[in-house]
Amino acid sequence: MSTVPLPVLSIIGGTGDLGSGLARSWSRSGYSVVLGSRSIERAQEAVSLLTSQGFANISGATNRAAAANSDIVIVALPFSNYEPSLAEIKDAAKGKIVVSAVVPLVPPKVSVVQLPSAGSAALIAKSQLDPTSRVVGAFHNVGSQKLHDGDCDVLVFSDDADARSDVIKLATL
Numbered sequence: 001m002s003t004v005p006l007p008v009l010s011i012i013g014g015t016g017d018l019g020s021g022l023a024r025s026w027s028r029s030g031y032s033v034v035l036g037s038r039s040i041e042r043a044q045e046a047v048s049l050l051t052s053q054g055f056a057n058i059s060g061a062t063n064r065a066a067a068a069n070s071d072i073v074i075v076a077l078p079f080s081n082y083e084p085s086l087a088e089i090k091d092a093a094k095g096k097i098v099v100s101a102v103v104p105l106v107p108p109k110v111s112v113v114q115l116p117s118a119g120s121a122a123l124i125a126k127s128q129l130d131p132t133s134r135v136v137g138a139f140h141n142v143g144s145q146k147l148h149d150g151d152c153d154v155l156v157f158s159d160d161a162d163a164r165s166d167v168i169k170l171a172t173l
């Protein structure tokens with residue numbers, strides 16, 4: 001019986017708290033993960049750390065290359081530079097599922113979500129990315145510590161039902 005290969009995942013901002021936590025979970029479940037960074041050196045440092053902790057199939061790249069060399073793109077960046085970062089991966093993410101885990105926190109009120117005029121970070125991605133990209137919002141409610149400590153519910157939303165189902169698989173580990 002043939003098995004369907006797992007999609008390759010990239011994490012834009014994969015050197016951060018949420019991104020590296022997600023990478024650990026997905027690596028443990030057998031996915032190949034590309035950690036994206038603005039700096040190839042920082043990406044490689046993050047890969048070395050995770051590899052030294054026993055996590056397999058993790059590689060590093062610039063954010064754009066990570067998006068280009070993956071099937072599903074997860075965006076785990078601070079809201080502050082979100083739109084320019086989306087512009088950077090726009091071409092590479094054409095036709096792909098793009099998961100936004102971004103929470104719109106605007107300094108100095110970082111303890112309060114300030115909804116953008118577009119409605120949500122996922123809707124900003126939908127408006128900024130190529131129309132062929134299939135945007136899903138997920139993992140916003142998952143504290144990075146939770147990824148180490150145990151189970152939690154994950155909110156996943158999109159108007160693309162197939163993309164939503166594929167991302168629910170990533171949350172069901």
Ligand SMILES: NC(=O)c1ccc[n+]([C@@H]2O[C@H](COP(=O)([O-])OP(=O)(O)OC[C@H]3O[C@@H](n4cnc5c(N)ncnc54)[C@H](OP(=O)(O)O)[C@@H]3O)[C@@H](O)[C@H]2O)c1
Binds near residue numbers: 016042077140143
């Ligand atoms: N941390 C959590 O527990 C958690 C939980 C749920 C949702 N979230 C949301 O997930 C997103 C990421 O959170 P995080 O805590 O992982 O963030 P973070 O650690 O502060 O940043 C993630 C990565 O983004 C890159 N980055 C930082 N500043 C940037 C900028 N100005 N422009 C472009 N890239 C920048 C950095 O990577 P390089 O320097 O390597 O490029 C950094 O490692 C946020 O929107 C946050 O609200 C976080």
